[in-house]
Amino acid sequence: MKKLSKLYLGIVFFFLYAPILVLIVFSFNQSKSRSVWTGFTLDWYVKLFHNEVILNSLWTTLSIALIAGVVSTILGTAAAVGISSMRRGPRRLVINTTYLPIMNPEILTGVSLMLLFSFLAIPRGYLTLVIAHITFCVPYVILSVLPKLRQMDRFVYEAALDLGCSPRKAFFKAVVPQIMPGIMTGFLMALTYSIDDFVISYFVSGSSAQTLPITIYSMTRRRVSPEINALSTILFLAVLTVLLLINVKDAKIWKERRKKEAARL
Amino acid sequence: MKAKSPAYPYLAWMIIFIVAPLLIVAYFAFTDKTGAFTLANISQAGQFSPVLLKSVYLAAIATVICLIIAYPLAYILSRTKVRTQRMLVMLVMLPMWMNFLLRTYAWMTILENNGILNRFFGLFGLGPFEMINTQGAVVLGMVYNYLPFMILPLYSIMEKIDGSVIEAAQDLGCSSMGVMRKVVLPLSVPGITSGITMVFVPAVSTFIISKMLGGGGNLLIGDIIDLQFLGLDYNPHLGSAISLVLMVLILLCMSIFNQFDNEEAVLL
Amino acid sequence: MKKFVCILLALFLLAALPLSCRAEEINGVDVSGFTGDYDKFKGQNITINVYNWGEYISEGSDGESLDVNQLFEELTGIHVNYLNFATNEELYAKLKAGGADYDVIFPSDYMISRMIEEDMLEKLDFSNIPNYANISDNFKNMEHDPNNEYCVPYMWGTVGIVYNTTMVEEVPDSWDALWDEQYAGQILMFSNPRDAFGIAQFKLGYSVNTTDPVEIEEAAAELRNQKPLVAAYVMDEIFDKMGGGEAALAPYYAGDAITMMEENPDLAFVVPKEGTNLFSDAMCIPKGAKNKEAAELYINFMCEGPVALANSEYIGYSSPNEAALALMDEEMRNNKIAYPDEGVLDNTEPFLNLDEESNVLMSNLWTYIISSNDNYNQLVMPAFVLGAVALSIGINVARSRRRKPK
Numbered sequence: 001m002k003k004l005s006k007l008y009l010g011i012v013f014f015f016l017y018a019p020i021l022v023l024i025v026f027s028f029n030q031s032k033s034r035s036v037w038t039g040f041t042l043d044w045y046v047k048l049f050h051n052e053v054i055l056n057s058l059w060t061t062l063s064i065a066l067i068a069g070v071v072s073t074i075l076g077t078a079a080a081v082g083i084s085s086m087r088r089g090p091r092r093l094v095i096n097t098t099y100l101p102i103m104n105p106e107i108l109t110g111v112s113l114m115l116l117f118s119f120l121a122i123p124r125g126y127l128t129l130v131i132a133h134i135t136f137c138v139p140y141v142i143l144s145v146l147p148k149l150r151q152m153d154r155f156v157y158e159a160a161l162d163l164g165c166s167p168r169k170a171f172f173k174a175v176v177p178q179i180m181p182g183i184m185t186g187f188l189m190a191l192t193y194s195i196d197d198f199v200i201s202y203f204v205s206g207s208s209a210q211t212l213p214i215t216i217y218s219m220t221r222r223r224v225s226p227e228i229n230a231l232s233t234i235l236f237l238a239v240l241t242v243l244l245l246i247n248v249k250d251a252k253i254w255k256e257r258r259k260k261e262a263a264r265l
Numbered sequence: 266m267k268a269k270s271p272a273y274p275y276l277a278w279m280i281i282f283i284v285a286p287l288l289i290v291a292y293f294a295f296t297d298k299t300g301a302f303t304l305a306n307i308s309q310a311g312q313f314s315p316v317l318l319k320s321v322y323l324a325a326i327a328t329v330i331c332l333i334i335a336y337p338l339a340y341i342l343s344r345t346k347v348r349t350q351r352m353l354v355m356l357v358m359l360p361m362w363m364n365f366l367l368r369t370y371a372w373m374t375i376l377e378n379n380g381i382l383n384r385f386f387g388l389f390g391l392g393p394f395e396m397i398n399t400q401g402a403v404v405l406g407m408v409y410n411y412l413p414f415m416i417l418p419l420y421s422i423m424e425k426i427d428g429s430v431i432e433a434a435q436d437l438g439c440s441s442m443g444v445m446r447k448v449v450l451p452l453s454v455p456g457i458t459s460g461i462t463m464v465f466v467p468a469v470s471t472f473i474i475s476k477m478l479g480g481g482g483n484l485l486i487g488d489i490i491d492l493q494f495l496g497l498d499y500n501p502h503l504g505s506a507i508s509l510v511l512m513v514l515i516l517l518c519m520s521i522f523n524q525f526d527n528e529e530a531v532l533l
Numbered sequence: 534m535k536k537f538v539c540i541l542l543a544l545f546l547l548a549a550l551p552l553s554c555r556a557e558e559i560n561g562v563d564v565s566g567f568t569g570d571y572d573k574f575k576g577q578n579i580t581i582n583v584y585n586w587g588e589y590i591s592e593g594s595d596g597e598s599l600d601v602n603q604l605f606e607e608l609t610g611i612h613v614n615y616l617n618f619a620t621n622e623e624l625y626a627k628l629k630a631g632g633a634d635y636d637v638i639f640p641s642d643y644m645i646s647r648m649i650e651e652d653m654l655e656k657l658d659f660s661n662i663p664n665y666a667n668i669s670d671n672f673k674n675m676e677h678d679p680n681n682e683y684c685v686p687y688m689w690g691t692v693g694i695v696y697n698t699t700m701v702e703e704v705p706d707s708w709d710a711l712w713d714e715q716y717a718g719q720i721l722m723f724s725n726p727r728d729a730f731g732i733a734q735f736k737l738g739y740s741v742n743t744t745d746p747v748e749i750e751e752a753a754a755e756l757r758n759q760k761p762l763v764a765a766y767v768m769d770e771i772f773d774k775m776g777g778g779e780a781a782l783a784p785y786y787a788g789d790a791i792t793m794m795e796e797n798p799d800l801a802f803v804v805p806k807e808g809t810n811l812f813s814d815a816m817c818i819p820k821g822a823k824n825k826e827a828a829e830l831y832i833n834f835m836c837e838g839p840v841a842l843a844n845s846e847y848i849g850y851s852s853p854n855e856a857a858l859a860l861m862d863e864e865m866r867n868n869k870i871a872y873p874d875e876g877v878l879d880n881t882e883p884f885l886n887l888d889e890e891s892n893v894l895m896s897n898l899w900t901y902i903i904s905s906n907d908n909y910n911q912l913v914m915p916a917f918v919l920g921a922v923a924l925s926i927g928i929n930v931a932r933s934r935r936r937k938p939k
Contacts, residue, residue, distance in 0.1 A: 005341040009353070012338050016360050016412065019371035022381065023363070026374070033777065034374050053615075075275050082272020094276070100283055103462075105470030105515065107487050108508050111494055112286030115501060117632055119289055124632040135282040138275065167268075198366060199472070203494065206633040207582040207616055216366045218617050220477065222587045222769035224370055225594075232367055239362045243355050251348060315905045378779050395718060397779075398765045480765030481724050484904040497622045497726065498896045499629030521924055 020236065027229035034224065044226040045234075051227050057215040058231065060126070064211060065194035068133035073187045075134070076141025077179070081171075083142070084149045095146075098139045109136060110203030117204060124206030132204045133194045140193060141186030148182030293505035306506035313489055313507060317514070320485040323400060324468035327407035331415040331464045332457065334408070339419035339456070340449065343426070350424075357416050365410050369477050372409065376402055376478070398480030406474035407464075414463040422456030423449070458522065466515060486511055559607050562599060562839060567608070568663045569833045573826075575610040581636040581827050584624065586814070587617040587769045588789065589639065589688075591847035599843040605834050611827050619768040620725035622896070628653055628819055636828040641814045643727065643884035645684050646677040648817070650886060654683045655818040661829035664836035664856075672813060672853035676885060684815035685832050688850035690787040691811055691873060691881060692728065693804040695771075697797075700781035708736040708805045710782060712755075717762045721774060721783035724766035726899035727884060728810070729756055732784055735807045741882050744891045753898040766903055775800060786812070787870050788850030795849075802870050804877050811881035813853070 030039040048054060083094055101109050113132050114124075122128055152175065160170035176183075198213035205214050216228055297303045342353055360368065375381045376396040386392035396402055426449060434444045472487030479485075484492075486507065493504030557565045583602075593600030602613040616635075618624045621644040627633050628648075640648060648654050659665055665685055672686040694705050700719065701710075711720055711732065723729045731741040733752035743749065764780055772789070774780050776797045785793075790802040816832045818825055834840060838856030845852035845861070851871045852858060858866065866872065887895070 005337075008337060009341060012334060013356060015409070016357070019368045019375065019409070020360060020363055022371045022374055023367060034370075034773070036777075075278060078271035079275030080272075082269045082275070086269055086272070094272070094279070097279055097283060100287070103466065103516075103519065104512060105466055105487070107470045107472055107490055108290070108512055109286075111490060111504065111508055112290045113282065114494065114630065115289045115293060115505070116282070116286040118630060122632065123634055125634075128632075131282065135278070138278070142275075192362070196361065196364065198364070207584065207635050208580075208614065210616070213364055213366060216364055217473070218587070220366055220370050221617075221619050223773050224367070228367065232363055236359075236363055240359060243359065247351060247355060250351070254348075312901075313904070319905070377777070379777055480763075482760060482763055482766050482903055489900065489904055492900060494630065495623065495626050496620075497626065497900065498892070499626040501630075517922075521928065 023229050024233045024236070027226055027233045029226060032223060032226060034226075044230040048227040048230045048234075051225075053215060054212075054227055054231060057210045057212045060129075060209050061195055061212040064126070064129050064133055065191050067130055068137050068194045069187055069190040071130075072134045072137035072141050072190045073183060076138045076186055076190075077145050077183050079138070080142045080145035080149055080179075080182075081175070084146060095142075098142055101136050102139050102143075106136075106197075106199040107203075110200040113200065114203040123208075124204055126209040128204045128206065129201060129209055129211065132200050133197065136197070136200060137190035137194055140189040141183070144186040144189060145179055145182040148179040152178045290505045290508055293501050294509045295506075297502060306502045307510070309503055310506040310510050313486065316484065316489055317486045317511070320469050320487070321514075323404055323485065324407065324465055324471075327404050327411065327468045328415075328461055328465045330404070330408050331412050332461065335412060335415035335419055335460065336453075336457075339416055339423050339453075342416075342420050343423035344428075354417075354420060357413050357420075361413055366473060366477075368410065369406055369474055372402075372406060373397060373477060376405075397478065398482070400479065400483055402478040403475050403483055403485075406478045407468040407471060410471075410474065411464040411468055414467075415460040418459040418463060419453060419456040422453050426452050462519065462522070465518075469515065470511060560599070560604055562604060564604075564608060567834075567837050569830060569837075570661075571609045571830065571834070573609075573830065577610070578612070579610075579824055579827050580612040580614055581824050581831060582614045582616065582634060583637045583831065584616050584618060584627075584635040585637075585639045587619060588772070588792070589617075589814075589848055589850075590615075591843040598847045599840075601835075601840055601843060604840070605831060608834070609827075609830060611824075611830070613831070621727065622725055634821070634823055635819050636822045636824050637831050638817050638819055639687055639814050640684075640817060641812050641884070642675070642677045643886045645815060645817060646886035647892075648819075649678065649683055653820050655820055655822060655825060656682045657685065657818060657832070658826075658829060661826060662833040662836065664833045667836050667838065667841070667854050667856040669853050669855050669858075675813065676883065678815075684817045685836060686813055686815045686853040687835065688788065688845065688848070689811070689813040689853055690851050690871070691804055691877065692731070692784060692809050693787055693790065693802050693870075694782055695775055695785050695790045695793060695800055695802050696782035697775065697778060697780070697799050698801050699778075699799050704801075704803055705782055706803050706806050708732055708784075708807055710805075711784065712736070712759050712762065714762065716781050718764050719781035720759075720763050721771055721780045722759065722763045722766050723784060724768050724903070726895050728784070729766075729899070729902075730895055731810050731884065733759075735805070735809065738807070741810060742885045742887065744888055746891070746894060749891060749894055749898065753902060756902050760902060772796075786850070787873075788848055791849030791868065791870055804873065806880075808880040808882065811878065811883050813883070 025037075026034055027044055028040050028042070029037055030041045030043070083091055086094065110132075113128070113135065117124055117128050156178065157170055157174045160174040161167065165173060196213070197211075198217065201211050201214055202217065205211065210218075212231075216224070219225060219228060294306055295302055295304070297305065342350060342357075345353065373380070377383065378393050378395070378397065380397070382396065383393040386394065430452075431444055431448055434448045435441075439447065469485075470487045471485060472491045475483055475485045475488055488496075490504055490507050490511070492498075493500045493507065557563065591598045591601045593603065602615055605611065606613055618627065621641050624638060624640055625644060625647070628635070628638070645654070659681075662685060668686055672689065673681050675686075678684050694708075694710060696705050696710075701716070705711075705713075710716070711722070723732070730749070730752050733755040734741045734743065734748070736755060737748070737751060739748045739752065765774065767774060767783070769789075771783055771785055772793060775783060775793050778797070778799070787802065787804075790800070794800045794802065816835060818828045818832075822828055835844070836854060836856075838854065838860050841852050841854035841857035842860045844850075845854075845857055846865060849871065852861075
């Protein structure tokens with residue numbers, strides 16, 4: 001049974017990683033071909049750092065993700081606090097509406113925002129991208145902060161008020177630390193979704209600003225330059241390293257906690 | 266902490282950028298070029314019902330395959346040691362950080378007539394098999410891209426199933442199949458439903474996978490919507506009508522599905 | 534006094550500096566012969582958005598060719614934001630959707646006249662485009678822009694069949710080859726309606742500009758019959774697919790065929806005997822462009838002999854620019870694919886804009902062709918919705934019944 005499940009895990013992970021392996025391997029391929037191996041080179045990595053289009057769209061992607069992440073975290077956290085103190089009826093209405101961008105197909109969100117922007121005569125570009133990204137990021141923040149607010153110990157806030165804190169100070173000193181994990185999860189989810197989004201960006205991006213997925217899309221329609229493979233390889237390794245570091249750090253914390261528990265016993 | 270005011274900026278945002286755009290879609294769906302009310306767009310959208318059905322059909326197949334692959338995987342994951350578990354879950358999530366267009370593009374390299382897979386089969390004198398530009402390739406693309414969305418909710422539910430419950434069932438003489446059917450399966454229903462939702466909705470409305478892996482002749486409903494807005498001709502009226510039909514259909518499916526979900530819960 | 538002279542001299546030099554600061558050579562290109570006020574926008578930090586077909590400019594990515602946009606940037610100080618589209622229809626939709634501010638676009642003949650009719654283009658100020666004089670008279674007063682007001686020709690060419698000689702034995706000199714069962718699954722087809730319908734119409738012997746709905750429907754029927762044989766509907770994906778030997782034959786533009794043949798020597802190109810489409814693409818400025826004058830400067834720059842030559846050589850298309858043709862080497866000039874004989878050219882028909890009804894009919898028919906393999910059944914959709922509603926009600930009823938006994 002053990003062997004069987006290991007084999008199964010292996011097969012599924014092979015399925016998940018085979019295309020990525022192909023991408024990485026062909027980032028070192030000498031020719032532009034994506035199916036014939038002609039020899040090892042690092043040229044594409046060098047060229048990548050001279051390709052203005054790719055670097056610009058990478059920059060656009062990252063800056064939009066950061067702006068959208070921060071704004072939607074602030075907006076969403078405030079909203080979650082407000083929503084949690086609403087009466088049941090309005091609260092359900094607001095939460096259900098918030099679910100809409102998550103439940104709806106992305107293409108619908110994209111199309112509807114595109115129509116809105118052309119209705120309001122806002123030229124499609126950086127601004128519309130930022131607005132669209134905030135719009136689909138906020139729900140994730142709200143939905144990850146709300147449960148934390150529900151679990152939160154309300155008395156801490158009231159105690160802070162009783163001890164003479166202003167409501168604002170009490171909020172930042174007593175509430176925020178308690179819901180911080182939810183805020184952080186929301187922020188990270190917003191970042192991830194923003195960086196990865198293609199469908200919605202496709203409909204709201206214009207001539208002046210393109211995110212990386214849009215650039216990649218226009219490339220897939222003829223030939224994807226191996227420079228993109230090179231960039232993906234770098235990004236992939238970067239994410240892998242970050243996740244590994246987090247994992248190792250967590251594992252350390254875990255070990256220490258266990259030791260302490262063991263000592264206590 | 267009884268203030269609703271912090272939510273006001275978001276409420277304004279929600280009305281302008283979530284509610285209003287959907288109303289505009291509805292407006293376009295029911296008007297013609299001159300702005301007069303018409304049902305022509307909706308009935309014209311009905312002409313795409315075969316495409317819509319095909320999309321639902323392919324997405325449903327992809328969802329079922331995802332469920333079949335993900336269920337045992339999630340179970341195995343949830344029963345491994347905590348440290349390996351974290352590592353493996355991370356590995357499930359990692360591919361999502363790679364742009365999905367690129368991953369799909371890589372599948373083209375693998376599936377082509379002169380692609381990696383056919384070359385591999387060629388070594389044994391087999392093939393070449395026609396894999397790219399088929400509906401099967403589209404389903405594969407959907408399964409590949411949305412599989413993590415099935416694994417993660419299933420895993421997070423199964424992880425919460427107390428190991429002692431399973432042990433108790435085993436002690437009481439349940440076979441391993443019995444444990445699966447009577448304990449794990451019922452307890453993981455919420456994970457199954459949310460997994461199905463998370464795979465089916467994006468799969469049914471996808472509009473690039475079909476173009477890249479299906480050869481442009483196997484277009485799905487998402488592609489049709491794209492064609493109306495940014496592809497063939499700018500026809501927001503028809504495009505909105507199709508979008509509206511798609512949205513209603515999905516919400517309908519979801520509501521039926523949720524009833525099914527509740528039903529299941531009642532049975533328990 | 535000496536000091537005064539010195540200052541005067543310095544001032545004089547300073548004033549003269551902008552005039553003399555244009556280098557004679559930029560990136561190895563002699564720009565001394567360029568005509569046009571390329572210094573006009575220096576230091577103003579202007580950006581123009583140029584929207585062109587994919588693979589349709591010399592971009593220097595192979596290390597040998599000229600990077601045209603970069604040269605323009607260095608020459609004028611104007612930043613070029615260069616973007617691609619895949620089909621005329623996509624370009625049209627993007628413009629119609631509004632909110633995208635392009636300064637220079639590259640539509641084809643029929644799309645130009647459609648855009649003129651729908652008032653989507655700006656009239657050009659030809660005093661800013663002195664190099665318009667380089668354009669051959671054959672490409673002036675064309676049907677889509679009879680008074681030479683809206684566009685400056687960029688490239689032209691024919692459509693033919695690209696085929697892989699290792700997979701196709703006979704020369705496919707008829708459009709019928711694209712309907713030949715023995716190539717089932719190895720045929721690529723245009724993924725834009727006008728070119729695809731054009732081929733079916735040539736095959737049927739109809740005019741490609743027919744507005745007779747019966748003839749359009751017949752062409753659509755031909756395309757539907759062809760569909761089971763077609764591996765994929767493509768535009769520029771063809772470079773990859775034909776280059777890698779993924780398909781046996783495909784209709785495409787002559788210029789791109791030349792590029793493909795350079796990469797894969799197994800490929801060949803033929804213009805079918807039934808006749809073919811003669812297209813010409815031109816540079817235009819869409820209505821409401823923010824930097825019209827800078828855009829005109831760009832268009833003028835593209836008409837400079839050496840620039841037009843670099844573009845034509847790199848993309849393989851035929852140039853309407855006489856200054857470029859004069860500089861072109863014999864081999865390219867005598868390339869029968871790019872510059873076919875009179876006999877071939879006589880048997881061509883350009884696309885003209887159709888009336889709105891035909892356009893709508895064609896795009897609807899096209900959508901059905903590429904989206905559905907089945908015949909359309911009007912009852913399916915309502916039946917599906919009714920079924921779903923019935924199921925929903927059924928479950929509710931069953932549930933309330935189950936609850937009652939409690």
